[in-house]
Amino acid sequence: MFSSFSSFYEKSRNKEIVAGLTLISIAVILNLVFGYFAMFFAFYLSFFKWDYIGEMQFVGLQNFEIVIRDLIRGLHGAPYLLVPFYTGLKNILLYTLIVVPIQTFLAIVLASFANQKIRGQQFFKVSYFLPATTSSVIVALIFIWLFMKNGYINYVLTHVIPGFEPVDWINNKDYLLFAIATVAIWGTSGHFMVSFLAAMQAIPREIYEAAMLDGAGPIRRFFFITIPMLRPMVVYVVVMGLIGALQMFDLAWIMAGANGGPGGAGYTVALDIYNEAFTRIRPGVAAAKSWFLFAIIFTTTYLFQKKYGRAMR
């Protein structure tokens, strides 16, 4: 058996085909099962009512109807406990609107300051990047402590901002989402700063030299050379930021808890999908909600890329 296979292999003119297919087989099989099969299974599942153990019961579009009802009731001002998907969606859109522009802007500003002939550039890069290498769970745990009512952040803010009154960030529904957004910005902007720095260092020096001869100062050079040349990287960073922010789970799970904390202020769509699948035991509804999330991510990133050019790959 084995010898006939090996002789086939040795003699085959199609040695390369056999080798190629063999080398990709494991990657392809695992991705077929956990990628494609899972994806089609999620689609199938979204038409069924099930509790993981009993019979699967075909319910047509009922699971999608549940989600849409939730959204409509939410728009009519139903309390957050009754409309988990609407609450999650509202929060995550606000969160994305805060996090993505600020982290992109901060990353560009820091990168352009660091992109000069200065000592200690490596030190700054390392300091800014360090949060990105640390687990979001650990980051969130540390920040809960820093965000306490008599914690370090309130202490610093009362000294930096005149007239600032200490706030109970984690337990106040008006501030929780901002606290989570702050942690996210702190955690990812440094990573993107390094990306921008790399892109800036790839801009040819001659362009700057020509501009300097024409009398353009550092600020003019920044707006008329650096920013336009960085456009592909900006698109890439924004798209990556959107994908990450819209799926935010870890920070909310730790800082707000699985139920979204006070007033559901830290509830997200990802938390809702988790709860639907594993707390309320409605995998069909969870699958339907995950398609909604996919649609939201796909549309936002598609629209952004269409408007501002294709992301680099």
Added chain:
Amino acid sequence: MTPRERERLIRRIWIVITYAVLITFALVYLMPFIRSLVASFMTWAQASAYPPEWIPNPFTLENYQKLFRLDLFPRWIRNTALYAGLIVAGNVLFTSMAGYAFARLKFPGKDVIFSALLSLLMIPMFVTLVPNYIIMYKLGLIDNIFGLALLGIVNVSSIFLMRQYFTSLSNEIFEAARLDGCGPIKAFFYIALPLAKPALGAVAVYQFLGSWNAFIGPLIFLRSPENFTLPVGLSFAFQRSMWTEYTPIIAGSLVASAPTILLFLVLNRYLIRGIVITGGKG
């Protein structure tokens, strides 16, 4: 003031502003780490004092001792190391194989299969999460670190990175090998793999960071506390309030992030160059 002097003055002011901004932000980014490091040697009473105190008094190792007295904590470290090890080994071996085949060999359906794999990158993990849970459940692999690792041992972005690297190698060396009668598999192990060390290093480091820090996968696929990885274990310890004081959690967080921080401090040049190649962690 001559124009030259003015220019020099502006440049000097500009340098001062640059340093002020960069140092302020370096402090902002580093402060949580410094603050936690100091607090991990304090008692909770002192760590929660307002205004904040900076010198541990009394200096105590109690927080770390509490962690390691708990049987679960060393177990979580072992589990995380096992999980990260499996993911790194799987990715280094299987994605380099696939990347080499996609870059260097000719076989039917190559381009279609490769773009089919790449398009999986667009699918949010939450879409496949519930089905994968059911698949794992049917396979009897829930609460099993090997089962969990199965989901991540061939990461599509690693395949992409490896393919890019193998495509960038020059043709001649592979042609010379072929003329010498070296088959495609042999060429992979004896020529391609040794040449691919930088790319393999990047894949290994990224997968290590990703799997060491992974949360949602371990949270869903692991059930019993003795099988948890560090991020899940720490969040569990925090939510069950195994400690009324917070300092052991801080100490635990530092222990849990020490390997990734050390790895980064040692390999930062290399890692940052990796970002430049891949354009981000994808």
